[in-house]
Amino acid sequence: MNADRLPGTAVGGVPSPPPGLVVVGHFDQCPGYRVERPRGSDSWLFTWTTGGQGALRQGRAETRADPGQLVALAPGVRQSYGVAPGARNWRFWWAHCRARPGWSSWLRTYGAGDGVYVVGPVPAGLHGRVESAYRRMLADARWTGAEAPPVSIPADDRVAVAHGTAARELALCALEEVVLLSAAAARTPAPPPGVDARVRRAQELIAADPGAPHTVRSLAAAVALSPSRFAHLFTEQAGRSPMRELREARLLHAARLLESTDLSVERVAAASGFASPFHFNRVFHERHGTPPGAFRARHR
Template sequence: MTAAELPVTAVPGDPSPPPGPVVVGRYDRDPGYSVERPAGSDSWLLTWTTGGRGLVRQGTAEAYAGEGDLVVLAPGVRHRYAVAPGARHWGFWWAHCQARPGWAAWLRPYAVADGMYAVTPVPDVLHGRVGTVFGRMLADARWIGTGAPPPPAPTDGDPVAVAHGGAARELALCALEEVVLLTASAAREPAPPPGVDARVLRAEEVVAADPGAPHTVGSLAAAVALSPSRFAHLFTRQTGRSPMRAVREARLRHAARLLESTDLTVERVAAASGFPSPFHFHRVFRERWGVPPGAYRTRVRNRS
């Protein structure tokens, strides 16, 4: 697939970009522009609005996207995005990719619905930096892996690029990770749902900060000043899973990210993710991701 093969405006029946390469572009569209995919996309879609206003729908949920808003759509759910009613235009960067597992924890507080995240409001002081990251990503996507990557092109140049090669794809994914981290860390997180105990949220933050640490029910309970039994009961009642189940899920996401982005052996990935037994790690990783750790790494790299 090349940038020239992508339709300017998708219509029902047009496939979305595949999940392997990273596809990035910048559009500024007039009223009437819309993209609809009744079957959803095979890849993740991130949009960063630079001007005007857009409307993004995923299933029955919707989010208006103004300047400085990041909206992220997971694959597999019907979606539509368009210039918002009454807006004179919608300027936005967009990227299709295979999201890294670690992004889920950063995006989770901004979930609008299952598979849709609206990261807003991002402070004005970061808007320029995020735009610069996208511009660099557009240039890096064209890098062939030899010499220096090309400098960012003027904004009126070719608006779409496809990162095929391994180096270009990893650079683009690192740039997208920077965008997600910057915006999700700086935006004002929505208030927790009514009834969610702040101690449960704090325990989740402790786990997310270092999944590979030797967390136990006792250590997490101590971090939020509760007895182990009281903490375990509260956490399970409010999240629908036990504390150690949450720890295991965080460790599996961390392990997947290490397999994607490093050359550590599977045994070292297991240890770095908090799994002292490689055998146990292989079993639970396969249960979660559908393939053993080594096969997961090979599949991800073959896509690149």
């Protein structure tokens, strides 16, 4: 399959790949290449640019994709992307899939609005490893489960669809490496103007160990504020209370454990900082729309 056979406009009977599939490819497009999805995509799109420049728009958010940048577009929002105006080409790796829940916490820092995440620039020393992970993803997507996965891909192999369960999981593991490497090593965007350093520090403490027994008092002490002053400042600047921020971080951590480990639901609850499994089940269901056990079955 090559780009010439793909639709320029994805509407009606020509939708984006369904979220249950993992589709990966590598394109080198000339000026004029553009994809429009007025209804948005049904799955996440992850692009890694290796040459030229791309232009992506989703909702009201716009960004340019430069070499060494990972750009992720969440599903469900009107989107368009193509070769940037004035650029000679756009050479990039891409993947459509359902994102693993744990990736949200890695991408959150790089949110540009309307489900757009711009991760980068990633240090040049990691570019080869990120591209290698995408190449492995393309090869693993073709694994049939009968022999060993292919160790290389033909030069003209540009698009692959992972149909089997094992092939999908291997491909997602390679993409997870891309997301983790990029998000961990990229230059963190400057915080919004006016955000107090003590609020940022408290957010970092929560994100670093959501399962710890954090309280308003302990977080306030860590940033040298009184509990009442800290709670007011945090809520004012973060848009939600410290305990709400903590609960969201714990639920994300729990989702990651359910997806990637065989720990019982009770142990996942305890490891994520929830004292009561009953309370954990209730708030997890409220947040994700399904009980923890059903969530694990669906995502594994």
